[in-house]
Amino acid sequence: MDVIVTPTPNLQGEIGALSSKNYTTRYLLVAALAEGTSTIYYPAHSEDSDAMRRCIRDLGAILQEDDEKIVVTGFGRQPKDVKELDVGNAGAVLRFLMAIASLCPDVTFINRYPDSLGKRPHGDLIDSLTAMGVEIEHNEGKLPIRIKGGKPRGGHIQVSGNISSQFLSALLFLTPLLEEDSEIEVLHDLKSKVVIGQTLEVLEQAGIVIHASEDYMHFKVPGNQSYQAREYTVQGDYPGSAAILAAAAVTNSNVIVHRLMENSKQGERAIVDVLKMMNVPLTHENNIVHVKGNTQLKAVEFDGDHATDAVLAMVAAAVFAEGTSRFYNVENLRYKECDRITDYLAELRKAGAEVEERQAEIIVHGRPEGLPGGVEINAHYDHRVIMALTIVGLRCEQPIRIKDAHHVAKSYPNYFDHLQALGAQVEWVEA
Template sequence: MMKLMQQSQHGLHGTLAVPGDKSLSHRGLILGAISQGTTELRHFLPAEDCLSTLTALRALGVAIQRQETTVVIEGRGINGLVRPQQPLDMGNAGTATRLLAGLLVGQNFETTLVGDDSLSQRPMERVQEPLMRMGAQVALTAGHLPMRITGQPLHAIDYQMTVASAQAKSALILAALQADGPSKIIEKLPTRDHTERMLQAFGGQITTASDQRTITVSPAKLQGQMITIPGDLSSAAFFITAATIVPGSKLCLTNVGLNPTRTGLLSILERMGGRVTIRQRTQVGEPAGDLEIQSAQLQPIKLTAQDIPAVIDELPLVALLAATADGISEISGAAELRVKETDRIATIVTELRKLGVKITERPDGFVIDGREPWHVQDTQLDSHGDHRIGMMMAIAALRIQEPVTLANASAINISYPTFFEDLQRLQANTEVSK
């Protein structure tokens, strides 16, 4: 059990550089591994999920050196990977599992992917089905890990996606790099485009049509690059939320990634009356900039399925924001939350109710009445092994005076190992930089 920080009389203050983007760290490792020459990743995120990707690539024969947040990868080219000596243990890394599946289906050896209890419950048919249409051999265990992949020659595909999933899309893109011609992927809804942007930086032949949904990928040789990874907006989101809901707060978050497919939380906050100022820094490749956030009184919001892809990882925080808003908020079309690290709809409802939040569970979301004052019902909170739930509850605790504890706090190391240290410094009004 970890004792959480309680309500601050003066709010949160200071400047923070959040760790590198998790999605980009995964993709930089994978694309560097299959490129020609050397790739250097700066501001890499050394969290458990990304280290699972790094370890898996080493097992596939890739030479990788890491010095804190700098990683140097000696690429082996698209056909240079080797059969691992044992199953690849992906830990809790769902992104890495699905992306590596797309890469491994075109190799000339057999691989088995395994994971922890949480990852082993997450659905994998969404990558299996389209990959098999390309000629891949992918065997699942009742739709889940372990996943056994027997590498095969792949043929090009025109595929209409049935789920809005950046991970599934990225798996198809990596497979398409190994196909016998150009492939076309049509998304159900536009999702985060980190793979497309980074693949272009490595010299890949990939285009996105004006509808932002149709992607064409051709086989190509990639060349190693030097890439500086911006701060992770999904990590910054916890401090954006904290500064918004803790009275008297004013924070500056520096060099945060502002990819348009990832800024859904900022758009939602604007609709709710949040006070966030963006100072743009760069526009090339992955846009990034500095954010200034001040506390604000929020208005309720209504979100539907069209809003969800751009904010899927931040929905626990949207629920928390709604719990402080002056009215009733509704979130629907978010059934995808039920197949994340936990059933996030159920865990969000369970944990916020412990703090006295008036929240009603729906099959695909929630209804939240932020007008009701919080009256703590249970001081023993739980992350349920889900890093985002754990951090969300640590932020929520800053709104209450009662001492509370958090079980399974170590799950936060999956994406943000220094989260509590950074939060403590900001609450103590100490400037933080990394």
């Protein structure tokens, strides 16, 4: 399905933020790794979190869900012997479960998205697991991946952090269950450190002890630990809400978003600070963000490494700012569902934006008067690109058509419903 975005001068109304995908997938995993029954309140529903639901069920967890909560009876340190796992297009789910699957005798992760997840590299995690005694067959570090595990070893483990922090998170979920104590050393730079903070927060809530250095480059993990069955409440999602807030910022709007914690560990919380820097009238109190868009935006410079999943929305807002904006330290955007620098900027140019790329930077020469639009745009099957291009479409002179916009369901299935509720003119059409 495609979406046609028609210029919309203002947005108005209130919505509740969707629940965090990152926290939901992590809570589901630690609940599955516990022996006993855990309850997760307000879990996210998206393709990614549904992929984690499906896979932990295949591995032996029992799930019961209603409108408010999901109850998970875990399999502990003994996942079921399964032959195949299907993570869909969910990279984080794949990487976390590659580590957990090393406790199984023989599992193959299949490749259902050869043009998206199938192109993403996982070699750094494969190297770490191989060094821990796990036999892995793979396609040059990519799917399909067959893991012959059973008894991974702890000890001194090295993992590269310069492609993704998800490889480190995967090891942090696995190593507490091993017989030996482990010491994890991160090689090179570590991308998205703030997301490691989320992983450590969830592990601590699940009763796991991990000693982390201040810079997150060294970890000591005692072995023979057990995950505890607990109750968890999922907070509102900043990465998805970033697109809603940016859409409000670039239009004459009066928009309120509930359930966004001021003290959240989500790095994408920075969207609030960046929009303030861009001169957007905005308040953030009592877990409520209130945006009054004024279309008089200022350019910004921002280190995007700590807010990876909000950068594309920030860039979309900067397209309409006065002056030149620069988003730097964002090379890891290249290793997502698509190359979120080259591919995204190519589509922005189609709509009339003036943008440049470096290996690790996005430079935006703002056009406060708006863009011509009137084009068909390829979102490269990427949910974040779809959301960001929609923001741009609200300020184009002519409608834009976004191809395959249904892939927004990967993280935010009701994104367009929420925009329509605020008054945005967006319409689903057959491809």
